[in-house]
Amino acid sequence: MGSFTLTHERPDCFYDRFERKSELQHQTHYCPGCGHGIVHKLLAEAIDGLGVQDRTILVSPVGCSVFGYYYFDVGNVQAAHGRAPAVATALKRSLPDKIVVAYQGDGDLGAIGTAEIVHAANRGEAITVIFVNNGIYGMTGGQMAPTTPLGKKTATTPFGRDALNEGYPLHICELLASLEAPVFLERVGLGNNKQIMGAAKVLRKAMENQVKGLGFSLVEVLSPCPTIWKMDPVEAQRFVREEMAAVFGIGNYRDRTATATPRPARPAPPKLEELPGILGLGNGDRDRLPCGETSAVDYRIRVAGFGGQGVLMLGEVLAEAGLDAGYHVSWLPSYGPEMRSGTSNCHVRLSSRPIDSPLVSQPNVLLALNEPSLHKFLPGVEPGGIVLYNGDAIPEGCGRGDVRMVALPFTRIADQIGVSKAANIVILGALLEATDLVENEQATAALHKLVKSPKWFDIDVQAMERGREEMRKTTMPVSDDYLWGV
Amino acid sequence: MTSKPDRGLVEFNSEECKGCGLCVEACPPKVLRLSEQLNHYGYHTAEYLGAGCTGCGICFFACPEPGGIAVLRREVAA
Structure with a gap:
């Protein structure tokens, strides 16, 4: 028979058991064929590959992937809907040595959190954003998302999305590529083997950029949602490959990693006792605080x-x-x-x-x-x-x-x-x-x-x-x- | 009779598998299938046909469950 060695196995940075509830602790809560599972695995592989599990902080969003903190054995914070880039900004600025990853869906990042992502990108925060775009609201039951392709029927567009009524699909990578600060923006897909392996490479690069301290990196992942699109997993993969990718072009939208230099450390903030002077309050003010x-x-x-x-x-x-x-x-x-x-x-x-x-x-x-x-x-x-x-x-x-x-x-x-x-x-x-x-x-x-x-x-x-x-x-x-x- | 032994081996964790079939679709040599049997949770889980695995590992990346699939490769004698 000869001997075999393991080459691909459960990534280390997943918890051994997922203690979300008392049963089914060995599997995720995602539907069969869900793209989140694949993105999780690719991200886990990147974290393991770069050896940064001990200093990674994952910011989970609101949406199907809200339970990211039950799966990844890293530092975890769960943000309010759409606010992951703001929370990630705070984490990265206060803990600059940590690898901070904001993980968001399209309802989270592209709808309620549009302002946060645009401004975090515009400030060039040295974080990594993973944007999982399945073109619809999954957890809430199939409402139209800003990323829903035109003509698609959803719970809230029963006659199909109409540009006159609901606007056009929002192209986040292209939008952010109009900004000066982002270092790396790329859209990948999970539509077939080639796309998945490409996504693995790009996710790793986006993480590596942060390890090098380069600046804002975002990976948009076109991802299947079999349940809500009412398709079997293989058909949902085809939908990503043929229909989503036709609307959202797969490819790189910004890569300045070759020329970008590590962002300099921020100057230390002023000490508490310096604040009255900076604010022009004079030193006597502290003595007049309420004494009861x-x-x-x-x-x-x-x-x-x-x-x-x-x-x-x-x-x-x-x-x-x-x-x-x-x-x-x-x-x-x-x-x-x-x-x-x-x-x-x-x-x-x-x-x-x-x-x-x-x-x-x-x-x-x-x-x-x-x-x-x-x-x-x-x-x-x-x-x-x-x-x-x-x-x-x-x-x-x-x-x-x-x-x-x-x-x-x-x-x-x-x-x-x-x-x-x-x-x-x-x-x-x-x-x-x-x-x-x-x-x-x-x-x-x-x-x-x-x-x-x-x-x-x-x-x-x-x-x-x-x-x-x-x-x-x-x-x-x-x-x-x-x-x-x- | 094949003269060369298989380069790879794939192992499934039938408790984690949800029977989505993405690995079956992804497998280049087409040596995976969904079982006739149901697992404990009622899924037709994926299984290896028993021969022909190249150890490429694509099924591992296509599988959405963290530990659904493990891939092994034959050690090459020096």
Whole structure:
């Protein structure tokens, strides 16, 4: 008989048993004749051949191949639908010595994840992407994919894919080949022996590129899906060979591996203690983090008006001053797309305790810079809260007996100091006079930080003082009864 | 009578085989077939006709299951 030696056997980088469930641990979950099984084997052979099993990280997608991590005995991460290139980017950048492989199907890469793949390729991330294109959604039951050939009937194109209605099949390799950064782009098929052996070679090259540190490599694999195309495996192979390959040309679309040089290592990121300096915050800021020694307060402030009134700015000053005062703070702007006019409001919280949510739906401070804002937000104000309204008097029908309401013509007061745009800071002054929210110095320091121009800073300081004066003149009582605890 | 012994040998793991038939299609000397028998899971698994394997290994790459097929080659006497 003579002796034989094993030349082709189960690749080492598969787990011995697939512990996805308690039974059938010796076989994959793929349908008979599925291209994923073949791509898995070719990839496993490449990993074994290059000897990189111990430093490979596979990013599994959403789709039929979601369980890649049950099969490959490598580092495994499973990404949200379409996001494998983004996850792979993070992995590769933080662990540059690892071989990071994003494995995706055409629904994942070519539909929901189109943006991720285009930008990862455009950045030239030094990852390897394996793009398994079977021309249809498999796992979800045969819906049209962006890669479905024209005329093909699917669950969602019962009359056949029509270019006028569903567009044309998306050619990912050609699309990415229009970008400057990718190093290697090639489309292969699993349509016959020659194609499969070609695919094995190309997959290995795409992996090798990363081992050499060259840059972005993508292999698109035209792959059979017998179950969903309702064909037997051999017929599905013919479909790949004759019909898929007629739409998606097999071949190389980019090969700069001969001239590409290894991507240089990225500079180390700055140290944590360097960040305040880089962000221009000054070194003292770290000492003023909330220390928990302030008395229990929870200011929930809503500032509202029209865009351009300085609504967001007023909120920012309050939050900044609150930070200075040792509170936990949050500032959440809410505005339309308009830069001026339109409505604008923000949620601000100053609290002696950690803030659970930055949303303020029941404010205890409402700063209404125009009438619509008063109408809109007054009903939500907590009993005992304070409302400052920018007007001569509270509009009829707007009164509430259980909150403190102050109407002052803040814009006109600002006009008197020559700058109507400073009305927001006049309101700030009035609010500080009416409450013990923050100290004057803290508000001034916040203005100093946020208002870059010395001219405007002087105007704002003046505006704040006028706000205080006007508030003192109101006949409304200033009483601790209106202060609210937690 | 053949004078030269077969260069290769192919072994199937009938527990892994799902009977897709891609190896039968792929085999260049056409020495594989799907069995009349059903395996434990109800598949007509692939089997070797018993002679004629060249050890080329194409069936191994065409097979979607990780360990469905192993291919051996005869050691050549030095």
